[in-house]
Amino acid sequence: MIAYKLPDDDDAIFCALFESFTARERPYMVFKGAFQLSFDCRVKTISVIPKNVERVKKGIIKCGGISLLSTIYYALRSQDELKETIIFNAIYKCLSERKNLLDNFKDPDMLALFDLKSKIGNETHRMKGFIRFEKTASGIWYSHFSPDNNIVDLVAPHFKERFPKEKFIIHDTRRNIFSVYNGKDILTFKSDQPITIYLDKEEIEFQGLWQTYFNSVNIKERKNTRLQDNSLPRRYRVNMSEFLAPLDNEILSPNNFNPVYLNDLIE
Amino acid sequence: MLDAKRLTILTESAKYDVSCSSSGSARKNSGGIGNASYGGICHSFTTDGRCISLLKILMTNKCAYDCLYCVNRRSNDVPRASATPDEICEVTMEFYKRNYIEGLFLSSAVEGNPDKTMELLLETVIKLRKVYGFNGYIHLKGIPGADKLLLDRAGSYVDRMSFNIELPSEKSLKMLAPQKSRKSIFLPMSNMATEYIMARKEKNYRFLPAGQTTQMIIGASPETDGQIIKLTEGLYDRFKLKRVYFSSYVPTNYKTSLLPTTPVGLLREHRLYQADWLLRFYGFKADELLSTDENFDLSVDPKCSWALKNMHLFPVEVNTAKPEMLLRVPGIGFKSASKIVAARKYSKLDFNDLLKMRVVLKRAVHFITCNGKFCGQEKLTAVKNIIALSERADTYEQISMFSTNDITFSVLGGEL
């Protein structure tokens, strides 16, 4: 048995496909980072060779159009630790049959990829609702969230359309990836620098009103926390003000923010 | 600014209005702040499992009327409060910018008379759009009996309007809401429907982009489920409504022999929503589901009871059945049906394939064949018992799924 170990690069998956076709072998596992493999398994380390990446991409486009290619990039946003294997298996089949087979749902490989994609899509949709903005002292809106999948740049355009004249920052605290809207464009980047946010004075008041509203619309007689937990998983609530204790001061440190830095981000 | 105390009073009594839906309007941003999302978005979920999408609030809960089933009725001793148009606008804007809500659901008790009340509502929505530049979703409750011009004007500022028909029959309305009548509610509804149809003919999509809806209270009066869904179907046909909402009666603090003292089970509400779903998306007619003297069987869902009454149409062959017919199979919803239709292009499907595609067979197995093979029970009573048993286990989780939010999760995830 053979497994492919990929470097931390989105294009590596294409080189894995290239290797598999040229060496005429089918890895049982394709992975990044550390993985527990069975003892009789040989590991081949794949490196990224731009020429091969291009060849495979062309092949993929030929077999399933641009949409098949963008499916791959989209699925790579998943946090599933088997995502490389799942993507590999589905695309491998499409390439060997020279056909886009993605909607052949009775094939477990296609279904696995479909599920991966639905999870990303569902979470993106949910986050459009679950994200909370807080007004900072400088008037910029700040939001911290920790989604399962890497979707901050999928969520940000929704808010750009909705609030074209406001400046905002959406911060994925799990990956320390920021999507920043400066009133014109959205920029997305990673930064591990500690940050502190100084909130606007009104913030305490409006979060308080929101908590009041949240509690007053609840119908006590119909408690159904199982349904609530299905619709709004508990792990998301750490970032949502209605589930937190009332705000008591105006300094927020999702990971120790420097206020000057906040303005730098927007520039 | 609105303080916590008044906010509580004005939102507490608005909460029984079940229409949380913020869908159906794709209002684009045009300069101000906000837009509307066609599929609707849920922003939070309360401990009762319902979706919060809109700031649902009354202008005032001071009411000149005395509807027996309502907490705001004149004779009820509850704290009263009002808000000004600016206060409503401000809290809407601040909530919206923080992404707490998709928009505003504004309603009001009848303070003074219908015209005065409607004027204040209209002033608020105009201000919100024009002065505050709000482009998000607005659902406005129309006040029956208000001047037609006021109502029509409101229609061009808001996304959706609704007049509640309150109770499923004229008789019950007379008994429980003596100041209201069928006619006084149907008239503005039908006027609005006419305006709506005219606007669409002229390609004007700014007039009520998300159409008109209504709501009725279930269980405060003796109507059968059959009457209720027949009425529902009529409302869709006659007034081009987008949704009919049902709200289980919750006893208010008033003892009268005219009203039940216990709330209706949520299961009944749930069955009605399932039936409503069948009417709107699955091509069923009310008469197919129930006759007007019948109630839904609480032990199995409406599609299932329909199928059990129509066994001569089953089993259907999964590999060849028309999509419309697949949708009529108990346990097969949009998601499963579309997977089946996509996958059978490649090769014939057997039961194993269906399982692999995660089509839930618990119910469906008694109504389908795969390549001519049948694996279910043939005896009707046996089928019903098995389904009723398995149903008991899921109902808890599904319940009020349909009352929670619109297209978003229910169509995508809703296996009916």
Ligand code: SF4
């Ligand atoms: S008119 Fe409306 S608010 Fe007033 S008592 Fe009747 S239902 Fe309640």
